[in-house]
Amino acid sequence: xxxxxxxxxxxxxxxxxxxxxxxxxxxxxxxxxxxxxxxxxxxxxxxxxxxxxxxxxxxxxxxxxxxxxxxxxxxxxxxxxxxxxxxxxxxxxxxxxxxxxxxxxxxxxxxxxxxxxxxxxxxxxxxxxxxxxxxxxxxxxxxxxxxxxxxxxxxxxxxxxxxxxxxxxxxxxxxxxxxxxxxxxxxxxxxxxxxxxxxxxxxxxxxxxxxxxxxxxxxxxxxxxxxxxxxxxxxxxxxxxxxxxxxxxxxxxxxxxxxxxxxxxxxxxxxxxxxxxxxxxxxxxxxxxxxxxxxxxxxxxxxxxxxxxxxxxxxxxxxxxxxxxxxxxxxxxxxxxxxxxxxx
Numbered sequence: 001x002x003x004x005x006x007x008x009x010x011x012x013x014x015x016x017x018x019x020x021x022x023x024x025x026x027x028x029x030x031x032x033x034x035x036x037x038x039x040x041x042x043x044x045x046x047x048x049x050x051x052x053x054x055x056x057x058x059x060x061x062x063x064x065x066x067x068x069x070x071x072x073x074x075x076x077x078x079x080x081x082x083x084x085x086x087x088x089x090x091x092x093x094x095x096x097x098x099x100x101x102x103x104x105x106x107x108x109x110x111x112x113x114x115x116x117x118x119x120x121x122x123x124x125x126x127x128x129x130x131x132x133x134x135x136x137x138x139x140x141x142x143x144x145x146x147x148x149x150x151x152x153x154x155x156x157x158x159x160x161x162x163x164x165x166x167x168x169x170x171x172x173x174x175x176x177x178x179x180x181x182x183x184x185x186x187x188x189x190x191x192x193x194x195x196x197x198x199x200x201x202x203x204x205x206x207x208x209x210x211x212x213x214x215x216x217x218x219x220x221x222x223x224x225x226x227x228x229x230x231x232x233x234x235x236x237x238x239x240x241x242x243x244x245x246x247x248x249x250x251x252x253x254x255x256x257x258x259x260x261x262x263x264x265x266x267x268x269x270x271x272x273x274x275x276x277x278x279x280x281x282x283x284x285x286x287x288x289x290x291x292x293x294x295x296x297x298x299x300x301x302x303x304x305x306x307x308x309x310x311x312x313x314x315x316x317x318x319x320x321x322x323x324x325x326x327x328x329x330x331x332x333x334x335x336x337x338x339x340x341x342x343x344x
Contacts, residue, residue, distance in 0.1 A: 060086025113144025
């Protein structure tokens, strides 16, 4: 179950409570479901009960309890708990992560929204390259997000000294020039480096390298005679997980795996918010986080057999998860108009 599916499930519970007169509120158009702020609070959380409490004329925890009873036992949800003043915390079923990977791979290019071509930037040579690139990318993000993302009109007001696109491309290359223009939030200035750096200190390079690494894993797996199949990724490699006070770092390994899954699951919501808030930088930063999570997970759960080890079911499952990560990175880079190389 993705956050979008969970959001729709919660929305149905609100609508049912209203129809059966358990709550007297206007049914909201959408319900925000997002990862909880702290570990140990389930997989996702929503503040919908707090939002509805005033209109319902009831305490938020009472509203949350009405929704909790309706949501308990829903397909894909293992547990619903009430936290703090009335937050709903959701723990998904055991198969949720496998179903997520299967869903990402099945949707492929359209995961997170309709597939969109890169298209040219039609910029006035004497105009502001940043404004032109942002406008072009937002048009593509709008098309991908569809009606769910169309909540704002116009273009963001950018804090920027006008840049000439041709000059930036000649100096940095097309991919780096676009990344530099898109990464800052609208109110932040652009910081142009002296030259592009092809190493891990450069977030654009990390994102493209993570995509290329995932591609390489698929090639190496084919050479070893096995393919991908969503499933249980097994136990982490001993000694690779960061020490969190446990004997083998299993807690940190589980958190690294969960973080990677969460970033894949929330990608469609990030595309929608980037469209709604006119903020392509949100997509840029989500891709950075996804690439960093990919490398952390990859080191703890190696997708390829080592030495004389034969390919096992866990390797096929890890390869499928790597391919899901590659899909998200490729789709996001496409929306930004930045290349997703197979080799770096």
